[in-house]
Amino acid sequence: MGRWEPNARGRLEEAALALYGERGYEQVTVAEIAARAGLTERTFFRHYADKREVLFAGSGLLREILVKGVAEAPASAAPIDVVAAALAGAGALLEERRELARARQVVIDANPELQEREVVKLATLATEVAGALRDRGVAEPAASLAAQTGIAVFRVAFESWVGDTGRRELPDIVRECFAELGTLI
Amino acid sequence: MGRWEPNARGRLEEAALALYGERGYEQVTVAEIAARAGLTERTFFRHYADKREVLFAGSGLLREILVKGVAEAPASAAPIDVVAAALAGAGALLEERRELARARQVVIDANPELQEREVVKLATLATEVAGALRDRGVAEPAASLAAQTGIAVFRVAFESWVGDTGRRELPDIVRECFAELGTLI
Numbered sequence: 278m279g280r281w282e283p284n285a286r287g288r289l290e291e292a293a294l295a296l297y298g299e300r301g302y303e304q305v306t307v308a309e310i311a312a313r314a315g316l317t318e319r320t321f322f323r324h325y326a327d328k329r330e331v332l333f334a335g336s337g338l339l340r341e342i343l344v345k346g347v348a349e350a351p352a353s354a355a356p357i358d359v360v361a362a363a364l365a366g367a368g369a370l371l372e373e374r375r376e377l378a379r380a381r382q383v384v385i386d387a388n389p390e391l392q393e394r395e396v397v398k399l400a401t402l403a404t405e406v407a408g409a410l411r412d413r414g415v416a417e418p419a420a421s422l423a424a425q426t427g428i429a430v431f432r433v434a435f436e437s438w439v440g441d442t443g444r445r446e447l448p449d450i451v452r453e454c455f456a457e458l459g460t461l462i
Numbered sequence: 463m464g465r466w467e468p469n470a471r472g473r474l475e476e477a478a479l480a481l482y483g484e485r486g487y488e489q490v491t492v493a494e495i496a497a498r499a500g501l502t503e504r505t506f507f508r509h510y511a512d513k514r515e516v517l518f519a520g521s522g523l524l525r526e527i528l529v530k531g532v533a534e535a536p537a538s539a540a541p542i543d544v545v546a547a548a549l550a551g552a553g554a555l556l557e558e559r560r561e562l563a564r565a566r567q568v569v570i571d572a573n574p575e576l577q578e579r580e581v582v583k584l585a586t587l588a589t590e591v592a593g594a595l596r597d598r599g600v601a602e603p604a605a606s607l608a609a610q611t612g613i614a615v616f617r618v619a620f621e622s623w624v625g626d627t628g629r630r631e632l633p634d635i636v637r638e639c640f641a642e643l644g645t646l647i
Contacts, residue, residue, distance in 0.1 A: 418622055421618045457604065461542045
């Protein structure tokens, strides 16, 4: 097999999610993921450190989108609107990966250790969004309040989206949840 | 030494926090904690499963206070006000333990694994508060939005309190943070 494999990363991800869903995350080996994707273990390890990282590699991209979204928002925008718009942008990315994102969530919901990892990643995102807001000149505690609240709203929107059998899109659900929070407060 | 030790639990907690602060959490053994408290290892293990649990045993009480506070709030109270009042109540408990809570936070902030445990505990609290709101008849997504947002606000208030060298009390800071969130949204 050649060193260059077209879309090896995506094929490995799809193979891993399919196997985790069929047999349970704990039972699946890297060798099986590589075989299902028609690739070698060596190729797997060029893309992912281990089988858990297949599930969390996307969080780096999510972080970039959020931090960039916050940094590039109009200077006049209110902090909470900056966060809401950045999260809707992140939602658009996930919407494009709707089926993979749902398959991933089923795997995570079935495993307490993966749930903890997810919670920790979200907390890290909140801390980074707060930092990006401070870089815009937003003072504390407003920066942390807007960031932590934003991630809290995103979590609720995401769960609603994952459980939704209809055609509502994640960026819309994010906006609706921010609007609902406004009526609650 | 007799089986009954006056306030063994509290003495073990104080000894553990003092040792963690002096020498670093990783370096301290259960034997050393027991010795500092003037108790046996056997007594330690009657109260705590391991040295990590000394830091997190309080989360059960926090959970009880929050869930009870939500359950017993006036029927007419709005969900976010129910959550804010319950969190102010939890803040009062922590305010009574101000020095211990701060010593504990220094230990946790110095150790990524303990930070993750803390984040996971807070996420669990949010889920339980959402459940208590649903038990009051609050629909989704309002229940989860109010609970997740409330815990997000509490986290910000708690950090501000821990870092505050003045005499502001945690329940007041919790209320101020909810008020500030209101102006942000």
